[in-house]
Structure formats: C-alpha cells, structure tokens
Amino acid sequence: MSNTPLRLGLAGLGTVGVGVVKILQRHGAMLEARCGRPVRISAVSARSRARDRGVDLSAYAWEDDPVALARREDVDVLVEMIGGEDGPAKAAAVAALSAGKHVVTANKAMLARHGQELAELAEAAGAALRFEAAVAGGIPVVKALTEGLAANRVERVMGVMNGTCNYILTQMERTGADYAEVLAEAQRLGYAEADPAFDVGGVDAAHKLALLAAAAFGTRVDFEGVAIEGIERISLADIRAARDMGYRIKLLGVARMTEDGLEQRMTPCLVPAASALGQLDGVTNAVVLEGDFVGQTVFEGPGAGEGPTASAIMADVMDIAAGVRRPVFGAPAARLTAAPRAMDATPAAFYLRLTLADAPGVLAKIAFALGEEGVSIHRMRQYDHEGAAAPVLIVTHPARRVDIDAAMGRIGAMDESLATPVALRIEKV
Amino acid sequence: MSNTPLRLGLAGLGTVGVGVVKILQRHGAMLEARCGRPVRISAVSARSRARDRGVDLSAYAWEDDPVALARREDVDVLVEMIGGEDGPAKAAAVAALSAGKHVVTANKAMLARHGQELAELAEAAGAALRFEAAVAGGIPVVKALTEGLAANRVERVMGVMNGTCNYILTQMERTGADYAEVLAEAQRLGYAEADPAFDVGGVDAAHKLALLAAAAFGTRVDFEGVAIEGIERISLADIRAARDMGYRIKLLGVARMTEDGLEQRMTPCLVPAASALGQLDGVTNAVVLEGDFVGQTVFEGPGAGEGPTASAIMADVMDIAAGVRRPVFGAPAARLTAAPRAMDATPAAFYLRLTLADAPGVLAKIAFALGEEGVSIHRMRQYDHEGAAAPVLIVTHPARRVDIDAAMGRIGAMDESLATPVALRIEKV
Incomplete structure (x- = not known):
C-alpha cells in the first residue's frame, strides 16, 4: 500500500467538522497504523473564518468557497459537512467527484434527493462516495448492511433514527407532560430545531430510511416514495394506553421489498415494549436489519452529536485511505432499479x-x-x-x-x- | 476491478459449510453484482465424502486432505470450517497462507491460540486472514470494531457471546428449573455439547473475547490472560435474588485497557435488568463496543447456526473479492504489543x-x-x-x-x- 498521505478538505466547521478535526489531531498516529498511510487535513472551509471553534486550525489552508476547496490540488477527499440538499453542499460534491476526488458526507438530505446522480458521477469517475455519518450517526449501519450482511437478501430494514422524536416520546411517558410542553423543553435544550417540522414531522428520519432502503434492496433512492407521518398528533393518552397493552410508540422507519414493489414508511408505530426497539430510550438510535441467512440483527448507538458523527465520517475516510472502493449503495449505481411503490402493502x-x-x-x-x-x-x-x-x-x-x-x-x-x-x-x- | 472469479476451497462441510454452499448456490448473481466479480467454489473437503448433506456438491472437486485442498491451483481462498485449535485446521491454514492464499475462518480456538503466528504469516504473504464468523456468529462485530469504529480509541469491549449459557440462564429464570435440569434439556435439544465444559465453562466465549480484545486494543491475542469462570455454580437463588434487586446474571466478557495493562474477564456478572445486555434472552448474542468519540454502541443478533455463521463467512469472502486488504487485527501484526495482564484491575x-x-x-x-x-x-x-x-x-x-x-x-x-x-x-x- 502506498505511504502517500491521504489529504482531506473539510467543508463545514460546525459541531461535526470540529469533531473530525479533533479525531485527526488526537489520533493521527493510530489512524496511520490502522489504515496504512497518514491522513491529513490540507484545507478547510466554512462561513465564518473568525469564529473561535475551540480547535487550532492554523495549520490548514482556508477557502471561503467550498467548490474551490473541492478543486484544490492538495485535496484528495472532500469531507462535506455543510448540509442542505442543494446549494454549496451539492456544488462542492459535484465539483469533487467530477475531478475524480472522493467525497465523504453526512448529508442525508442531499443524498435522499440526488443520491442516484451523485453515485453515478462517483462510479464513472472511479471515486468513492460514502455516507455512513448520514444514517444513524455513530452506528456503522451502512457498513453493516452493504458489507457485513452483503451475502444476504435483505428482507426488512427498520429503525428508530431520529433522536429528537424518541426523546420527546420518552419524556412524555416519563414525566406525563404533553407533546407541546416536551417539545418546548427539547428546543430549550437544543435537541430540537426552532422549526421542528424537519425532526418531529419525520422528514429527517425519512431521508435516512430512503438511503438504507436503496442499499438494502438494490433500488434507486426514492425519498418521494416514503410515506411520512410525524409524531405531532401522538397524545399522552396514546402513549399510556399503548404501554398498558404491552407496547410503546416509536417513530419507526420500515422498508420492505414486497411482491408489489418497495414499501417505505416513516410513521409512529406501536412495537412490543419488551423488544429492543420498544426498550429504546432518549436520543439513542436503533436499526434492525433482517436477512435471509443471518436472521435479525440489531444495531444501537448515539444517532447524532459531535463525536459519534465524526467517528462515522472518519471510518469512511479510513476505508478510502486503505484503498477500499465499493459501489456507493452496495451494488453499482447503473444496476440499481426503480422499484414500483407499494404503500402499506403489508397488512398489520x-x-x-x-x-x-x-x-x-x-x-x-x-x-x-x-x-x-x-x-x-x-x-x-x-x-x-x-x-x-x-x-x-x-x-x-x-x-x-x-x-x-x-x-x-x-x-x-x-x-x-x-x-x-x-x-x-x-x-x- | 478484475472480473476473474474468486475461487474458494471449502474445508469442512458441517452445518456452516453447508450454509456457505447454500448462499453461493442461491445468491451467486447478487454476490457478483455486489463485489464486482464472480465467487465460485472450486473444491471441497470433509471427513466423509458419502454423507448426504442436502446440497448438491457434484460440481466441485473433492479432496480428502484439507492441506491438499489449500494447495490446489484453482483455490484462491481457503474457507476453514473444520474447527479445533491445531490439527488439520491449522495445517490447512498455514499451507494456504504460506502459498499466498487468503484464509477465511470460523475457528476461534485456532486464532485464540495461534492468532499472532497466523496474522504474521498472512501479512508477510500479502494474504488476507479474516475471522468475522469466529466471534458472535452473524453479527458483523469484527468489521464494526476494526473498520466502523476504527477512528476511536476503544475503551471497553463487552459481550454476551455464548448462546448456550444465555439460554440456560434464561430458562432457569423462566421455568424455575435448576442448572442441572436445564443443561440436560439443552443437551437434548442439541444446544449444548455432550461435554459441556467448553460452553458452560466459559472457554468458548473467552476465545471470542481474546480475539475482540486484540482488535480493540492493538495487542497480541492473549487467551491465557483471560480470567475465566463458567456458569456451573449459578443457582436459581442467585438468579432470583439478582432479579429482585433489578439485575440479571449473564456470562459476560469484558476487556478493558487499564493503566496497569489489559484486563480480560469472562465471568458471570450482574448487569442492570433494564440494559440492552440485561434484556438479552435465549441464544441471542450481544456485543457492546465503547470508543472515545462514538460513545457506546450495541450489536445484537444470532450468535451461531448455519445461516448466521455462513453469512459472516461470506461477508469476509466478498471483502476479499472486492480487493479489501486490511491488517488481520486492525493494526499490522508486527505492531501489536504484548500488554501486561491486569486481572481485575477495575474495582466494581x-x-x-x-x-x-x-x-x-x-x-x-x-x-x-x-x-x-x-x-x-x-x-x-x-x-x-x-x-x-x-x-x-x-x-x-x-x-x-x-x-x-x-x-x-x-x-x-x-x-x-x-x-x-x-x-x-x-x-x-
């Protein structure tokens, strides 16, 4: 393996970007031993250069424009942590891939909308496009699905993948407060956005489900095909009645390939209180993957935050450093099929x-x-x-x-x- | 990527070997799409050629001797499913690696004893040596540890990794029967060996822990350094008393790097009944991985059986087919350190x-x-x-x-x- 350093350009220096800087500054030698070559930051880009982020950025070049960052000669991998489905995030990703550079991203919205286009671009250029951090934060579930369970025909993918929603439902049950009160508290604590529709409306989690479904079933990402319902109408009465009958209410994503086509739902569901999903509390995420040979596997961990998300990004970077090149969604983008939509095909x-x-x-x-x-x-x-x-x-x-x-x-x-x-x-x- | 088939030699045609044959016969085309080249069986080897195993083996060459299988010109990967820490399993693995061929194995006993030697041999030959199936069956936990969480300094690895023990403890609690009764039932059902010492004595699970610890801490496999205690002396009174106080008893493996050295234990422990490990029932395995950036992650699934174990073996084969070459235990074998042993360094x-x-x-x-x-x-x-x-x-x-x-x-x-x-x-x- 080459001993040439792998050189990163970090676009976006919010919580996650700072986490990536910290990992590289703290664990540089360990990372080099594990992936066989040094990994270094060449340049960074963010909206405000002046802001104190609590990490020393003086060794890295600065770019105001993430597209310019993506095009730098000394950048092999664009690490995209800007967010947003279009705009500078997509422009930078397209610029990097078009130049044959690898992209690692935490941007579920961008991939949910443009995953097929970007995957085709990456594979045509022989570049890697990886997104472990976009789904379930620190849990290496994209890897588990596309590599660890790759010998299985996947039968169902399920997950509790929005920490804010799970926190709200857990707190309602625990404190007896109603939805509006707990949401206000979550906003005060910084768990929920000021405009909560993205979280509690289920859109954020649906982005993640659409990505998992593509990787699970060899289908093109079809975010529009996800039936979405948020938790806004869940009442304390429902939470208590469900508990009384042995269930708990979770915002649950389910994707399944049926005879009629691909079924994708992100809706509040009841699950048995004694199951792994039913026992999930607070901001923890859990993803269930079921395959024809392996049976049921469950993956739990922190679904967001500086450390977990940066950990997932760096796992992707280290795979690239070690020379791993796999199709973006498990199978080559050109072979991903556009499955018919089968809303609620499975009776329940x-x-x-x-x-x-x-x-x-x-x-x-x-x-x-x-x-x-x-x-x-x-x-x-x-x-x-x-x-x-x-x-x-x-x-x-x-x-x-x-x-x-x-x-x-x-x-x-x-x-x-x-x-x-x-x-x-x-x-x- | 080359379109040359990757050619396997299967050594051992018990439950797991038959599972591997089934996956390749059922999912050949899917596997090819996912790893970019065909994967084929060239030859097989087992003790009895005549036995009907319920799968058609007529297309594959037969070898009586697994070492001869490992040396065949038309074998690129030896899939070792013979078992046993020495004897034909090790002889075949050494023969394959010495010839620069890859080895995929489910053999925890062999790696727990000879992991360092075999890893050095593999890395010197530029061959892969992979063992996902040796730890926690179908759960892709070696991959999660060495790749998914590779950017973390691991702080603790824990696991319930022997299904027989967990089945016995669960059944004692559920039925009120004592240890001897439930063990006899487990033997009747085929869950426990006729000589149960390997399972219930904790040796089997300790093999797995020693492998995880090496991958987690960058240390040489040190099976002799695991403090082992079985479940033979756990009474119904203990199970009930623990439950009464909010705990459950599990045969729990814990590995931790302390200031004094590496602490490795496989002993019956109490864990909170409400935790993921405490809620684990029956033959399901669970592994907890804790890293400095990711925090705590939990991986659950079937720890044994034809389908799950074959799924793990084929994931390793597919990584090899896709050209992935990583150090056996996460970091190069030559750099693994011999950590001092710190038995029970952590108060509890x-x-x-x-x-x-x-x-x-x-x-x-x-x-x-x-x-x-x-x-x-x-x-x-x-x-x-x-x-x-x-x-x-x-x-x-x-x-x-x-x-x-x-x-x-x-x-x-x-x-x-x-x-x-x-x-x-x-x-x-």
Whole structure:
C-alpha cells in the first residue's frame, strides 16, 4: 500500500467538522497504523473564518468557497459537512467527484434527493462516495448492511433514527407532560430545531430510511416514495394506553421489498415494549436489519452529536485511505432499479383509540362499521369515563391500511364520536 | 476491478459449510453484482465424502486432505470450517497462507491460540486472514470494531457471546428449573455439547473475547490472560435474588485497557435488568463496543447456526473479492504489543449471597469482616428463613476482587456460614 498521505478538505466547521478535526489531531498516529498511510487535513472551509471553534486550525489552508476547496490540488477527499440538499453542499460534491476526488458526507438530505446522480458521477469517475455519518450517526449501519450482511437478501430494514422524536416520546411517558410542553423543553435544550417540522414531522428520519432502503434492496433512492407521518398528533393518552397493552410508540422507519414493489414508511408505530426497539430510550438510535441467512440483527448507538458523527465520517475516510472502493449503495449505481411503490402493502394489526359518547349501542355500531370495512377486532378495552366521553381502545387483527382508514372515516363521522379517532400501526419486530 | 472469479476451497462441510454452499448456490448473481466479480467454489473437503448433506456438491472437486485442498491451483481462498485449535485446521491454514492464499475462518480456538503466528504469516504473504464468523456468529462485530469504529480509541469491549449459557440462564429464570435440569434439556435439544465444559465453562466465549480484545486494543491475542469462570455454580437463588434487586446474571466478557495493562474477564456478572445486555434472552448474542468519540454502541443478533455463521463467512469472502486488504487485527501484526495482564484491575460493586445461621450477632460479624477487608456495604437484604438458614444478600460499594475474595474466605470459614458464599461482579453497562 502506498505511504502517500491521504489529504482531506473539510467543508463545514460546525459541531461535526470540529469533531473530525479533533479525531485527526488526537489520533493521527493510530489512524496511520490502522489504515496504512497518514491522513491529513490540507484545507478547510466554512462561513465564518473568525469564529473561535475551540480547535487550532492554523495549520490548514482556508477557502471561503467550498467548490474551490473541492478543486484544490492538495485535496484528495472532500469531507462535506455543510448540509442542505442543494446549494454549496451539492456544488462542492459535484465539483469533487467530477475531478475524480472522493467525497465523504453526512448529508442525508442531499443524498435522499440526488443520491442516484451523485453515485453515478462517483462510479464513472472511479471515486468513492460514502455516507455512513448520514444514517444513524455513530452506528456503522451502512457498513453493516452493504458489507457485513452483503451475502444476504435483505428482507426488512427498520429503525428508530431520529433522536429528537424518541426523546420527546420518552419524556412524555416519563414525566406525563404533553407533546407541546416536551417539545418546548427539547428546543430549550437544543435537541430540537426552532422549526421542528424537519425532526418531529419525520422528514429527517425519512431521508435516512430512503438511503438504507436503496442499499438494502438494490433500488434507486426514492425519498418521494416514503410515506411520512410525524409524531405531532401522538397524545399522552396514546402513549399510556399503548404501554398498558404491552407496547410503546416509536417513530419507526420500515422498508420492505414486497411482491408489489418497495414499501417505505416513516410513521409512529406501536412495537412490543419488551423488544429492543420498544426498550429504546432518549436520543439513542436503533436499526434492525433482517436477512435471509443471518436472521435479525440489531444495531444501537448515539444517532447524532459531535463525536459519534465524526467517528462515522472518519471510518469512511479510513476505508478510502486503505484503498477500499465499493459501489456507493452496495451494488453499482447503473444496476440499481426503480422499484414500483407499494404503500402499506403489508397488512398489520392496528391500534385504534376512539373517544365515544357513553350511549347505548355505540360499541355495536363501532363493531359493525369495522366489520363492514373488513377489519376484525382482536382485543378491546374500555377505560373509565372522562365525563361523557368513553375512551375505547381496540387492537385489530391484521388489516390493510386502506380498510382501517375507511373504517376510521366512518367512525369519525358518527355523532357518537367525540374526537378524531386515532389509528397507529403495530409493527411486528 | 478484475472480473476473474474468486475461487474458494471449502474445508469442512458441517452445518456452516453447508450454509456457505447454500448462499453461493442461491445468491451467486447478487454476490457478483455486489463485489464486482464472480465467487465460485472450486473444491471441497470433509471427513466423509458419502454423507448426504442436502446440497448438491457434484460440481466441485473433492479432496480428502484439507492441506491438499489449500494447495490446489484453482483455490484462491481457503474457507476453514473444520474447527479445533491445531490439527488439520491449522495445517490447512498455514499451507494456504504460506502459498499466498487468503484464509477465511470460523475457528476461534485456532486464532485464540495461534492468532499472532497466523496474522504474521498472512501479512508477510500479502494474504488476507479474516475471522468475522469466529466471534458472535452473524453479527458483523469484527468489521464494526476494526473498520466502523476504527477512528476511536476503544475503551471497553463487552459481550454476551455464548448462546448456550444465555439460554440456560434464561430458562432457569423462566421455568424455575435448576442448572442441572436445564443443561440436560439443552443437551437434548442439541444446544449444548455432550461435554459441556467448553460452553458452560466459559472457554468458548473467552476465545471470542481474546480475539475482540486484540482488535480493540492493538495487542497480541492473549487467551491465557483471560480470567475465566463458567456458569456451573449459578443457582436459581442467585438468579432470583439478582432479579429482585433489578439485575440479571449473564456470562459476560469484558476487556478493558487499564493503566496497569489489559484486563480480560469472562465471568458471570450482574448487569442492570433494564440494559440492552440485561434484556438479552435465549441464544441471542450481544456485543457492546465503547470508543472515545462514538460513545457506546450495541450489536445484537444470532450468535451461531448455519445461516448466521455462513453469512459472516461470506461477508469476509466478498471483502476479499472486492480487493479489501486490511491488517488481520486492525493494526499490522508486527505492531501489536504484548500488554501486561491486569486481572481485575477495575474495582466494581459486587453482589454477595451468604447463607447464615439465624443466630444473634451474626450480621454484625459479617459487617465487621467485610469492613476489615476494605469492603463497604451499599445495600443489604435479608430474606425469609429457610429452616435455620437465613439468606442474606449484599450489594457492596466498588471494591477490588482481591478484597472481596479475602472477605469471602473469612466469612466462609465462620461457623455461622452454612454454605459457600457467592460473590458476583456487577458490571456497569
């Protein structure tokens, strides 16, 4: 192996960029022993040169423009930590790949939108494009999927991949505070963005799921094909009722290849409280990978933050330094297929929470409406009345989402229904 | 990348060997797309040629002698699935590496004893020697450690890595049967060897820990340096008492680099019932890897069996096919250091179970003996008497093993002590 240093250009010096600098400054000799050649930073780029970031950047050249950074003669690898699906991040990535340079990125939004284009560009140029840090932070799950389980036909990929959502759901359960209170606290602590839609609306986690699905099934990244629902409408009542019946509510991503096509969902689901996903608390991420030979494997760890994300970026850099060249999404980009979308192709049991007037015959009406839509009841619980409203919880036998929605529409329209009915999928884990 | 097929010689056609044949027969085209070249079996070797293994072997040449298999012109990779730390397994591995051929092995015993020698041989010959299947079956944990977390200084490696032991402990708790009964059932079901010492005595799991420790800390494999204790003396009373206090008992491997040297233990420990390790049931394995940047990551999955083990072997084969050449234990073999052994260097809380005569002043005597040995009490519980014997449970403050052992010796020698005192470490997870 060549002893020539691998030279990095770091674009973006926020939390993650600073983490990468710290790893290289602290562990330079160890990294060299492990990947067989030195790894060095040539140049860096960020919006503000003046800002004190707590690390010494004086040894590195400075570029105001990340595209210029990507094109520097002394940069072999562009480490893109700018973020944003277009703009300077994409411009720099395209500039680097077009010049035959490698790109390591933490940018899930960019890859969810432009993954196919960038992968084709990289493979045509013989350059590496790697994104371990874009999915589940410090957990090496892209590597596990595309290399560790590469001999398997993957059957399902699942994950709790947004720490903010999991923190909010965990805190609601723990403290009994409602969604709005906990969200405000999360924002105060810096866990949630001021505009929370990206996190709690499920978009951020859906980006990650779309990338995992492409690598799992050999399909083109199809972010538009992910059915997304956030956690905004999850109430404390649902969290407690789910717990009562042995479940916990998680914002769960599921991707599965079905006979009808690729099913991708990022939605609040109930999972058994005793399962690895059900036991997940706080900001920890977990990804479940299921293959035809290996069976079920589970990977847990910190899904965000300076150290974990920088650790994932540097693992990609070290693979490049060691000469590893693999297709971006596990199989060559030209061979990735555009799978048809199969939204909710897999029937599942559903949890239903109905708020009903305490009137004679109302349960019979509900049962009749469900039955007419082809939904059968597995378990039912009625709780103590809160005034005139009787909360009724139902767990159905496996049903199609479309039938559940039809039944919910009918029930919601009844005079006896005092609040919008809630229906959440129960995912088998 | 070359389009030349990578040609395998399979040595050993037991469960795992048959799994490897199945993967190649079922997923040949997918594997080729993923690693850029065909992977084929040239020849196989096993003890009995006549045995029906349920797979068609007619397309492959047969060798009676695995060393002859390793030396065949049409074999690029020896896949060693014979087992045993010496004998034909090692002879074949040495023959292959000496001829510059790659070796993929599931043989933890061989590597635990001869890992340094074989790694040096492989690296001198420019050949790969890979062992993902030797540790934690289908979980790609060697890859996670040596590649996914390669940018971290590893602080601790822990794992529940023997499915038989975990099955026995889980079944004892679930059914209330004692150790001997559950072991007999496990043997009947084929989970445990007829001579169980290898499994339940902790040797098998200690082999795995020694390999992980070498990869984690850049040290030479030091199996002799692992403090080993099996689960034979764990009683139902301990399992229940631990549960009562919020813990579960696991055969837990822990490796840690301390100021005094490398600490390696494979012993029954208490872990919090609510932790990922505490929640592990049955034959599932789990490995915890902690790094200075990534923090704590947890990897769970099937630790043995045809499909999982074959999946791990084929991941190694596919890396070789894709041209990946990394040092065997993460860093070059010549640079691995012989770390001094630091047995139980890290103090811990201990769980003590004493069986005492119900006599006045006995608890005072116990407390005095513990205090004199420098062990202080954090929690104590006394249970209902069983006849004249009063079971007393103690959780200590962090103490050194040597002080605990001294105190247990003193207490065991007292007239009031009606059974050998039990002391189990409580590992922080």
